[in-house]
Amino acid sequence: MERLSGLDASFLYLESSAQLMHVCGILQLDPSTIPSDYSFGAFKADLEARISTIPDFRRKLKEVPLEIDHPVWVDDADFDINRHVHRLAVPSPGGPAELAKLCGHMAGIPLDRSRPLWEMYVIEGLDNGRIAIFTKMHHATVDGISGSNLISFLCSLEPGAPLLDLTPLGERYDAAPGDWELFGRGLLNNLGKPWQFVRLMAPTTSVLTKTIRRAREGTAMAAPLTAPRTSFNGNITGKRSVGYADISLEKIKEIRHAVEGATVNDVVLAISGGALRRYLEERGELPETSLLASVPVSVHGTSTKTGGTNKVSSMFTRLGTDVADPVERLRQLAEANAHAKDHHKAIPADTLQEWAEFAAPRTFGLAVRAVAKLKLAEKGPVIHNLVISNVPGPPVPLYFMGAKIVGFYPLGPVFHGAGLNVTVMSANGQMHVGLIACREAMPEIASLAAHFPEELDALHAAVLG
Known part of the structure; x- marks a missing residue:
């Protein structure tokens, strides 16, 4: 179990049906570099094996009773890769305009908060023979640097080379704690907030004075x-x-x-x-x-x-x-x-x-x-x-599950x-x-x-x- 920081949780609180707080990305891949040739089934199986070693891909939210404190991350005991990795084909003729329109449509669909807050769509049928991966991760789980790092865990420096050693990341999040335990933790955290507020006032006032x-x-x-x-x-x-x-x-x-x-x-x-x-x-x-x-x-x-x-x-x-x-x-x-x-x-x-x-x-x-x-x-x-x-980003070529990355276009959230x-x-x-x-x-x-x-x-x- 890990409590969300206030900044992480704020992206959950700011979200609405119009103001979606996930970050997306379009990876364009050259499948010709995959050592055993590309197939969606093999691609997904390799991805599942890799994700099983990275706890951040398997964690989901658990709310604190009465919302008296920020939510916590727990391991998803029912994790199913089929709920997160999907296969699509871009409409004909499969050019940049069709890919952009398809990705725009998917960017407007909110993530399901009952599951780990990420999705990947493998998009085939591009006119240049490439494959696109449309990624979606909630801003509560990543910022620009951590999101880039998380994707890099699925990459290697050569097509057939082993991926990064993630042994330190191998331990999963704890199972969901009980509501009474979360409620008690929340009460304790709230007891300290008045003192935190007082402690922040002096440096904040100093910053404002210097800004003026x-x-x-x-x-x-x-x-x-x-x-x-x-x-x-x-x-x-x-x-x-x-x-x-x-x-x-x-x-x-x-x-x-x-x-x-x-x-x-x-x-x-x-x-x-x-x-x-x-x-x-x-x-x-x-x-x-x-x-x-x-x-x-x-x-x-x-x-x-x-x-x-x-x-x-x-x-x-x-x-x-x-x-x-x-x-x-x-x-x-x-x-x-x-x-x-x-x-x-x-x-x-x-x-x-x-x-x-x-x-x-x-x-x-x-x-x-x-x-x-x-x-x-x-x-x-x-x-x-x-x-x-x-x-x-990296100054050298990277290979996503064996396919060379030829383009990575990040897409952040927009606001009212x-x-x-x-x-x-x-x-x-x-x-x-x-x-x-x-x-x-x-x-x-x-x-x-x-x-x-x-x-x-x-x-x-x-x-x-």
Whole structure:
């Protein structure tokens, strides 16, 4: 048994039929590298054997009576691979548009909370002879880094090589404890919350004071609630549209070296800003002020917390969509992000996780329903326009159950008020860009995806000639 951290549990509490809190991914595989040739039956059997050694794939939720505390993870004694791994065929002609539409449909289907919170769909019939794997994992179980690591446990460095040694992960979660035991544990945890609240007040007040000072000096990160409104900033539904693109990591690094002070992440954000500018200009929707992105920041390396899966913080950054010159946009982003990183470092790594311990399921649920029913996301100031994540991946080729991974496009959740998510993952010399949006707000997301390589080429040409 393992109690969910407050941050992990908050993704359960924030979920509704419209605001789905799972993260998805599209893996494109070359089946010709599988040593014994591909068959779905053999593929699933190998996957089942591997998953049986990884407890995180077999754990499910158990609620605490009266919801007085966060749920716990327990082993699923009735685990059945057939409930999690499915076989599909992409509609004819089996191109990128058909695959994206199929994945968008599946991204809009919630996970069954009575089972381990993940699914995989093996998609055949692609016109290029590849196989796609559509993965779905609840955000309560993974963040960007841990999700990437969990998938890597199913990979090897060569087609026929043994997978990673997971001996330390071999022990399963405990069987479900009784309701009275959970209730007692919950009461004890709640007894300490007033003291935790008092303990958090002093450092939080200090952070706020320093933030005000930074704002006056012009060295603070961009402030939330200052974003312009766009067509994808309102109430969302449960329907999703999906797009994806590949851009050259080598070109991004060349740009980074040529522009003083720029980082790879700055270049990615500048490309994102340019792609969004093109998209909004085409529709006559480009705001006069810059779009504002929320950028998740991993604190796995600095957090002192031992429990929980999600170890993230967040910073806000303006994307320079109001700047036509791609080089000037990058320079502005690099300078602003340098301030934002210094500001973020001044905030204790565990702050968000500690405050999230006070999350209450009923309160969060009521808040989500109120936002949807009253359409609060369509009124008043916009907190931020979208979420952009940059997840580092392996610099070498990987093989998923023997099949070479030729593309991995991560897809994060979208929220009321911010109906677009852009997630970028580096892998083997490429940057794989995954885009997901509320379908009503952005039905033609493929056109936005197409602008990413165009914007990279424009920025590369402007910087290096």
